[in-house]
Amino acid sequence: MRILCPETAIKSAGAFHRLSLTRIGAKPLVSATIDCLEDRRGHVASVPDGLRNDGLGGLTIGVTGVAGFIGSHVARRCLEIGCRVKGLDQTPWSPADANFEMTVGDINDHATVRRFCEEVDVVIHTAAIVREGGRRADFQRVNVEGTRVVVESSAACGVQKLVHVSSVMVYGFNYPHAVDEDGPLEGHGNPYCETKIASEQIALQNATPEMDVIVLRCGDVYGPGSLPWTVRPIKLMKKRDFLLVNGGRGVINYVYIDNLVEGVLLATEKAPSGSVFNFTDGVATCREFFGYYSTMIGKRPLRSVPGWMFRPVTYFHRYLRRHSDPDMVVHPDVTPFLMRPHGYSSQKARSVLGYSPTVTLEDGMRRIESWAIESGLIRRRIA
Numbered sequence: 463m464r465i466l467c468p469e470t471a472i473k474s475a476g477a478f479h480r481l482s483l484t485r486i487g488a489k490p491l492v493s494a495t496i497d498c499l500e501d502r503r504g505h506v507a508s509v510p511d512g513l514r515n516d517g518l519g520g521l522t523i524g525v526t527g528v529a530g531f532i533g534s535h536v537a538r539r540c541l542e543i544g545c546r547v548k549g550l551d552q553t554p555w556s557p558a559d560a561n562f563e564m565t566v567g568d569i570n571d572h573a574t575v576r577r578f579c580e581e582v583d584v585v586i587h588t589a590a591i592v593r594e595g596g597r598r599a600d601f602q603r604v605n606v607e608g609t610r611v612v613v614e615s616s617a618a619c620g621v622q623k624l625v626h627v628s629s630v631m632v633y634g635f636n637y638p639h640a641v642d643e644d645g646p647l648e649g650h651g652n653p654y655c656e657t658k659i660a661s662e663q664i665a666l667q668n669a670t671p672e673m674d675v676i677v678l679r680c681g682d683v684y685g686p687g688s689l690p691w692t693v694r695p696i697k698l699m700k701k702r703d704f705l706l707v708n709g710g711r712g713v714i715n716y717v718y719i720d721n722l723v724e725g726v727l728l729a730t731e732k733a734p735s736g737s738v739f740n741f742t743d744g745v746a747t748c749r750e751f752f753g754y755y756s757t758m759i760g761k762r763p764l765r766s767v768p769g770w771m772f773r774p775v776t777y778f779h780r781y782l783r784r785h786s787d788p789d790m791v792v793h794p795d796v797t798p799f800l801m802r803p804h805g806y807s808s809q810k811a812r813s814v815l816g817y818s819p820t821v822t823l824e825d826g827m828r829r830i831e832s833w834a835i836e837s838g839l840i841r842r843r844i845a
Contacts, residue, residue: 519544524582527589529555539723550578569608579619586625595795598653605657613668623674626665630679630806631655635798642807643738674735681742685719686833706766710749712801715742718826721819728815743819745805754827773797
């Protein structure tokens with residue numbers, strides 16, 4: 463399925479930036495007074511002018527998939543800057559904050575989603591099945607039809623802006639070098655890629671003069687608690703089940719979770735309706751990226767198999783681990799994800815929104831190591 467649909471700008475006159483000063487209460491959209499922020503783990507990082515999002519304070523933000531990795535981080539950050547937050551998820555979650563309200567329910571249930579959307583200014587839609595492969599019907603139900611319910615409910619309840627969190631995987635696996643938001647979209651028969659493309663189209667096609675819609679295409683989101691890019695690789699390495707493909711020459715388009723959250727809030731403040739943005743921090747080879755984890759746990763150098771062998775090996779591994787936690791078993795369809803040849807361009811987010819990630823890959827991996835030791839995932843290294 464090849465779709466030549468670069469950014470479809472649905473730009474109605476007067477539809478931009480309706481999160482006005484009168485709605486926020488004469489508070490400037492971007493504060494010029496904050497010089498640094500301290501994250502929830504006590505790390506202090508300087509924040510460039512573009513990464514100051516306290517102008518959203520006072521709004522009611524709805525976050526779908528709030529119990530998930532991205533959704534929970536977005537919700538916490540919104541609470542930190544003074545927003546009221548409503549969360550929607552099948553799994554109960556609470557940050558123990560009086561300004562948070564949880565709605566437990568199915569994203570495909572119209573009544574539940576309508577209740578969640580009531581009195582919400584902005585919906586940040588992070589709920590999705592994020593896996594390398596699986597039953598297409600499951601992806602269709604959540605990623606496509608679930609998005610349709612969220613979009614329709616948001617419009618019906620008077621939500622002013624819908625922020626649809628998507629993925630760079632809408633470009634498929636054989637995309638051009640440094641592909642930007644105008645690049646062709648390609649599903650390559652993968653249910654995750656194809657349903658993320660479809661979900662973007664549903665969101666963008668429902669932008670109206672009353673409701674802005676923006677789409678954010680996130681890279682490979684890593685950090686403490688990230689299942690595919692942090693927890694699973696470490697656990698597999700501890701069991702000596704982790705393998706690289708083709709020597710680890712494929713690339714990871716990494717984005718640290720705290721950087722991404724600031725990017726989401728920047729886009730919520732500044733992005734015009736109908737716009738699309740890629741968010742990545744940089745590019746590393748798989749060998750380089752996963753090598754950090756190997757060093758953390760003190761294992762020998764990572765093993766590798768040729769690309770043609772990797773898929774049958776993962777099928778065999780799934781059979782051996784069929785009674786294990788399914789989240790810790792590698793799906794054979796991960797193969798092309800680990801063989802991607804190029805990076806994506808996030809220049810538009812940097813130039814238009816002022817996105818300037820403050821956590822480098824080295825810093826992010828140090829934070830992961832500290833978290834992994836504290837949580838008991840790994841042991842402290844002996845110098």
